[in-house]
Amino acid sequence: MRFSSSTAALALAAGALGTPAAADLTAQEVWNDMRSYLSSFGYEVTATDSMSGDTLSVRDMTMRLPLPEDGGTVALELPEISFTENEDGTVSVAYPETSEMRVEARPPDAEAVDMTLAVMHRDLEVLVSGDDSQMTYDYTASELGLSLAELVVEGESLDSDKVSVDVTASGMAGQSVVTPGELRDLEQRVTVAEVSYDVNTPAMEGERGSAAFDGALRALTFEGTARIPQDMDMQDMSAAFAAGYAFDGQIGYTGGNTDFTFEEDGQTVTGSTSSDRSHFRAAMDADRLTYAGSGAGTQINVEGSDLPFPIEAAIGETAFDFSAPVGTTEDPEPFNLLVELRDFTMGEQIWAMFDPGQMLPREPASIVMDIAGMARVLGDVFDPQAMQRMAMNEDVPAELHALDLSQFLVSMLGAELTGQGAFTFDNSDRATFDGMPRPEGTLSLRLEGAEALLDTLMQMGLLPQEQAMGARMMMGMFAVPAGPDTLESTIEINEQGQVLANGQRIQ
Template sequence: MFRMNSASLGFAVPAMLLSTAAWADLTPTQVWGDWRQYMENMGYGITATENDAGGTLTVSDLALDMPMPEEGGAVSMNIGTLEFRGNGDGTVAIVMPDTLPMSISATGTETDPGFTMNMDYAQTDHSIVVSGSPENMTYAYDAGTVGLKLKELIVDGQSYGAENARIDVVANDFTSRTTMTIGDTRGYEQTGQIGGVTYDVFVHNPEQSGQLSFKGSMSDLTLEGNGTIPLTTVDAADMAAMIAAGFDMSGTITYGSGNTGINFVDEEQGDFSAATSSQGGELSVAMGPEGLAYAGSQKDTEMNLKVAELPFPIDISMARTGFKLEAPVVKSDEAQDFAFGITLGDFVMSDMIWGIFDPTGQLPRDPATVELDLSGQAKLLVDYMAADAATQMAGPPGEVEALSVNKLLVDAAGARLEGQGDVTFDNSDMTTMPGMPKPVGAIDLSLEGGNGLLEKLVAMGLLPQEQAMGARMMMGLFAVPGSEPDTLTSKIEFTEDGQVLANGQRIK
């Protein structure tokens, strides 16, 4: 497998070109000087020839490169010529070439061959205009299309042409506006819109039988972001140092309908294909001293899978899906917040799949839902984003001090399980509960339709009678009957003196 961290950084460079070029004063020389200083502070080496004449600064033979010593690779761009033109009204136009060549490479190891990807970043009908004041600037970028295209892939010294490797990504109707405030740090606010994106990826190793294609599109993308970037020189690969220097960012992308097709062909292992679609969603990310946060949601997702070993397709759909992850990133003696959540709402399988294990239709086939929402506090013992994180790992990376089950819901096949509760943990006491910190708190659970589901599973032959009897005994031990038929409730308590109670009855 190719290592892609360097590649990911390379893909981000064109966006930097579009944004950081505007983070400067409003004369051509100062715009270029500030852009160059910013890129050098981020770790890029820059070579160029400058010529200032007639209110236009021409920067020719411009090349950027960043070594990646830990990964044994580098990202480089041969941009060619840029022009910084004073418009005579206090604004500066930045004239860029239609095509910017890029090269991304990584040296090989004993188990992972080295590779080089030569790519073109292309744009049409594009313009960048910087306006405002040196302390508060606005840049406007517009383009009919922007795209990224693989020209050549070299693996372990061997070149693979377009018949074996293809990457082609195109975005149309691209518009971006950024306001930048420059003081002790660089603060920015950004908005953007993209009419649509198409992507086409193909990989085939001629020495093996398998080949993979990946195609799709998305429409109506919007971007909102803001953040703070340090002005001082910081190793951009050391995210812990970046955060300590003031780095803080957040952003949200929304999108309309989209679809993806995946096709894997392998004469030896069998073929696989997948087609997915959705009617829109949202993805957000934030990183800074307060922690790292990801969240995403999607609506009306449909999937069709075809696997060589199965004689029929797998069709599933979900009306809503979502996830969230929040975690601290800075080592601290104080507890910090964390969270995790996942939602699979109104999950539906095709009757063909149901027929495999329920041919007589005994189980209700209503849409199923699974939701889990957790939050809590933990003490981070390691700066895991620091360059020397591995040397800090003398023990566990952190300690959980509190956990809240804000919502637990499993609603499927005629049964419904719900739960919520709060528990704290004493990490100084690892003996009351051997091998784990002592818990104190309570979890409330309720189950509806549990016995009915067990009876149907036994009747279908999916669950042996003796196992169903064991399950009923466990429910009888931990739960009590509810107010309605076939309902159970349970309160599991962890007391300060180390007891574990189920509905007031001691079980430890």
């Protein structure tokens, strides 16, 4: 996984899992490994180094990285790094307390931007142990900081009172194990007590106003592994993954909050968000992609001069999980998708806009969909040209072979719809269902509380009687009674492509 240049500069001598090894390690070996690591990600590294006694000094170091599509460069400049050989065979790495990162953005169809960021640390200690076959990096810092020193847009410098960016990480500790080779293996763990941020920006061009954000994330953790080929081109992801590039990382925190303010033409919007916990995972290699995340205890509050009342909302739990094959496959491979939102609530003032009489139930709303299946990928999704050729030829990039809905839930306003089902797909038959592979399988649905909800909506005047009658007729066509205000339906598609609802053919 790729980290920001500033993080790489301050904690580049990544940390390690395990304890220092007994073998001796030289300062030159550590510097060579660091330089090789940066080069593998496409950084152009320039520096002068000299050995004096047990210390290797690397001066005037610049790490330069071109932005995609000739859009400029990012350069991190460090006046000096020292590598000191210790008596126990380890090497201590010392970074300057302050350094600069320069960004020259030259996007083809946007404004030219020149930005200088100040990078700082307090009490950063880096210790490297092991040997040239495996290096263990341990590091700690009481504080790491990043702040905007200068911003120039189309040649015009913006005053610091108009735009500012300050990010501070405190109480950081990390460990990594690096195994050099044709494929560099990296294992890493990092903990941070707190990350705080304070951002102020002017409005977009042609507008008057400003935006401000400040907040913090607490008890952050990161764990990850990566395989990094030599001389990797991050702008050609197809080639990078073909060469063996892979990563699997997850980050989380146990509490966070943000306060924000928007001002424009005399109008102001302020608000805050907070959450009890959050977790995110991303993993990818030449064969598979995975994204997953979850959160709990989310609170949202917004108020403004144009809003008639404050907006309040809360979400008990959220989750998503997506995994799918991405490399060309000979046979179908599994995929899955989970989307979950539980216990969503709104403030009473929002309810009062359309239900002042409190006729609708105020119980929390939930939506859940959990599906899995089998699919065959027919092209390299990391190759934009290949995907474009397939689109021009009207070729499908993948074939769906099976789909399993293990859970479906929509619960709100006193009604609840649940379902589950499974289908297979015949990709040799795209005529029966007009271009899509012919499905075969069964879907079961159960609906509770719908009649009471329709009655309430009519009484409130939100649903005309003829529309409510139409909804009831549709439910009667596709469902059968299964208890008081409860309907069930079984939708089946058979081998002949016939669609049946509760045994009655409808197509």
